[in-house]
Amino acid sequence: MCLENKAFVWKDVPDPVCHAGFDVKIRIRACALNRADLMQRQGIYAPPEGWPLWPGLECAGEVVECPPDGRFKPGDRVCALLGGGGYAQEVVVPEGMVMPMPKGFSFAEAAGVPEVYATAYLNLKLVGEIKKGETFFINGGEGGLGIAAIQLAKHVFGAKVVAQVASDANGAFCREVGADVTVNRFTDDLVSVLAANPPNVAIDPVGGPLMGKCIATMPYRGRWISL
Template identity: 45%
Template structure:
C-alpha cells in the first residue's frame, strides 16, 4: 500500500507494508482523510507520533471496512469513519474497532472524513473535561478552525451560547452563521471580549499570548482548557485571580490518550452526538477537498490560517 509521510517539511506518498489486522481491529479501505494542524506539526518534525502509533500522517479517516479481526462486531462493507493516532492518510489503515463509528445517515464518505478528530476534541474538552452545562457561556479561540466549527455547533445544540475570536470579519460572519452569538477579530481589539464576559468555559488553542486575558475573562468557577500553543508556551499569570475566582486550568491532548480512553470517548460520541448529524443539527464543515496528489497544496492552504472549517484529502476517488 501507499501512505503519506512527512519528510523534512514536505510530504511524500510512499510505498509501505500493509499492517496486519489483529484481534478487535478492523482494516479500512480509506476513502478520505481529514487534515489537522497536528499533521502540519508532524510534517515539520515537531510532533512525533506516540509510541506504537503509525509514523504516517493522518488522525482521522473515512472508508469501507475490508477486514474484521476476531472479537469485533463490525462487518466487511460497513461505511465508517475512525479516530486515529496516525496513519489515516494511506490507502488502508488498521484500527481498534472501538475507535470507529458509522458514517452518519445522509453524509458522504468525504464529509465523514472531516468529523472524528474535531468533534471528538470539542466533545472531550468542552463537554467532558470542562463539564459545560446548558446556559453557561463559552469562549472559543480560533473559532473558525475545524475544532472551533465543531464546538460552535455543539454549544448551540446543547443550549450554551458561545463567542469566538477569529482572524477576519469574514471568519466571524462564518462563525455566527454556525450559531456563535458574536466575537472579535484578533487583529483589532481582543479586549473587546470583555463586552461579552464573564465566560464559564474557554477553549484555548493559543496559549501564552492569550493567557492573561483569559484569566480576566473567566467567571468564578470558570474552566480554562488549553489544547494548543499556537501563541507560545510561557506566560506570567496573576495567581491571586486564579485563586480568587476558583479557576480550573486544564491541559489536554487527545492523540496520546490510551485505547480504552478513546473507546469510551467514541462510545459517548456515538450516543450523544452522532444522532444530531442525522437530525441535521450538526453538519461537517468541509471547506475543500484535495486529491492525494495535491497534498502539498492542501498542507499549504491549512498553514495559511485562512481556512474556515476542514480540509480533506481524497485517497480513493472511486469511494467518495
C-alpha cells in the same frame, strides 16, 4: 503517502495486520489534513508509539476486517480517529476509535469529523462539563476545532457562544454556524467583550499575553481549558 526530506512521496509499505478480536481494518476512501500532519512534515511532531510513521490522523472508508462479535461488519461505512497512517489505502485501528459514518455524509465529509469533533466534545462535555444556558468562549473560532466547538456548544449543549477570530469575514462565518458574539483579535477589545459576556467554559488552543486578563473575567467555578 510517506515523508522524505519534509516532502510527501508515494511509497509501498507492508499491509497493516489486525490483532484478532481487537482491531478493525479500514479500506480508506478519504482522509483529512490536520495541523499535526503539517507539523509532522516539518519534523516537529512524531506519531505515537505503535502507529505507522506516515501521516493521517483521521479517515473514512469501509470495514474490511473486524472482530466477529464487535460493533461492525465488513462493508460498513465508518470514520475513525487515528494515531497515524491515514494517508494510505488501508489502516488498522482499535475498534473503540471507529464510529459509523454519519448518515448523508460523503466519505470526504466524514473524514473530517473524528479529530475536531472528538476533541471539541471531550473538552466541552467531559472536561468543561458545560451546561445549558452557560456562556462558552472559543479562541480561534474559525479553525476546525473552533467550528466544531461552536456547533456543539450552541446546538447540542445550548450555550451562548463567544468566538475570537482573525477577521470580520471569519466572524461572519462563525455567526452562521452558531456563534452569538464574535471578536476580531486585531480590532476589538477581547477583555471588554468577555467582561460583558463572562465565560463559564473556555477552550483556548491559541494562548497569548491576554490570557491572564481573560481568565479574570470568568465567574466563580469557571473552566478555562488550554490546549
